[in-house]
Amino acid sequence: MIPTPDLSHLTADDYDCVYEPAEDTFLLLDALEADEQELKQLRPRITLEIGSGSGCVSAFIAKILGPSVLYLCTDINPHACRCTLSTGVQNKVALDPINVTFAAPLSLRLKRSVDVILFNPPYVPTIPDEASGAQDARGIAGAWAGGVDGMNVTDVFLERVEDLMSDRGRFYLVAIAENDVPGIQERMLRLHGLQSDIILSRRAGREHLFVLRFVRDLSRVCS
Numbered sequence: 001m002i003p004t005p006d007l008s009h010l011t012a013d014d015y016d017c018v019y020e021p022a023e024d025t026f027l028l029l030d031a032l033e034a035d036e037q038e039l040k041q042l043r044p045r046i047t048l049e050i051g052s053g054s055g056c057v058s059a060f061i062a063k064i065l066g067p068s069v070l071y072l073c074t075d076i077n078p079h080a081c082r083c084t085l086s087t088g089v090q091n092k093v094a095l096d097p098i099n100v101t102f103a104a105p106l107s108l109r110l111k112r113s114v115d116v117i118l119f120n121p122p123y124v125p126t127i128p129d130e131a132s133g134a135q136d137a138r139g140i141a142g143a144w145a146g147g148v149d150g151m152n153v154t155d156v157f158l159e160r161v162e163d164l165m166s167d168r169g170r171f172y173l174v175a176i177a178e179n180d181v182p183g184i185q186e187r188m189l190r191l192h193g194l195q196s197d198i199i200l201s202r203r204a205g206r207e208h209l210f211v212l213r214f215v216r217d218l219s220r221v222c223s
């Protein structure tokens with residue numbers, strides 16, 4: 001069993017402005033742990049977490065994969081980037097946080113070269129203005145405000161993710177039932193040639209959480 005990263009250096013003040021790991025975070029950790037052997041066999045060179053928050057998820061995958069991998073972590077919230085950096089130090093893994101939206105300034109350099117992509121997005125349905133306001137404010141509301149169907153922020157990244165994935169790359173996404181998981185899967189296959197499986201799901205209070213894993217649909221590449 002891989003231990004949950006040590007977050008004892010983070011305080012209540014940090015969690016006033018940065019997402020505190022919760023059931024969604026832990027579901028993603030459980031999904032990565034279940035894929036531990038496959039992830040190691042992939043021998044990744046680059047991982048990228050979008051919205052790293054406290055840094056808990058990236059520190060966890062860094063424990064699985066070891067020091068030879070580059071762990072890029074982005075977040076729109078500058079305080080989250082500071083927390084991610086300190087979580088790396090606390091857990092003796094080298095995390096590289098970057099304070100940008102999605103992977104925007106890196107996308108050309110990273111084209112088809114990221115082996116593992118992780119995103120636990122702001123998935124809560126809100127009015128669209130709330131999501132766009134939260135993106136602009138770059139604070140704690142950006143951790144959850146997702147706009148229509150909770151998909152306004154996630155949808156922007158879903159348009160870009162295939163371009164970042166290496167040939168053998170995989171993408172792990174957290175979603176809730178209100179996001180229309182079958183609809184996400186159908187669209188990603190039809191529009192981007194990414195085949196997906198629900199690899200874990202769990203009820204947590206009112207939320208029905210899912211972790212989706214996307215890979216290239218090899219039947220399309222070969223045909």
Ligand SMILES: C[S@@+](CC[C@H](N)C(=O)[O-])C[C@H]1O[C@@H](n2cnc3c(N)ncnc32)[C@H](O)[C@@H]1O
Pocket residue numbers: 019020021022024025028050051052053054055056057074075076077080100101102120121122123135139142143144153
């Ligand atoms: C639900 S929290 C997840 C935090 C952490 N990954 C975890 O699982 O505990 C979503 C994170 O995404 C960040 N975020 C929201 N919109 C973003 C964007 N456009 N680009 C990068 N990060 C974003 C938020 O600031 C927040 O840290």
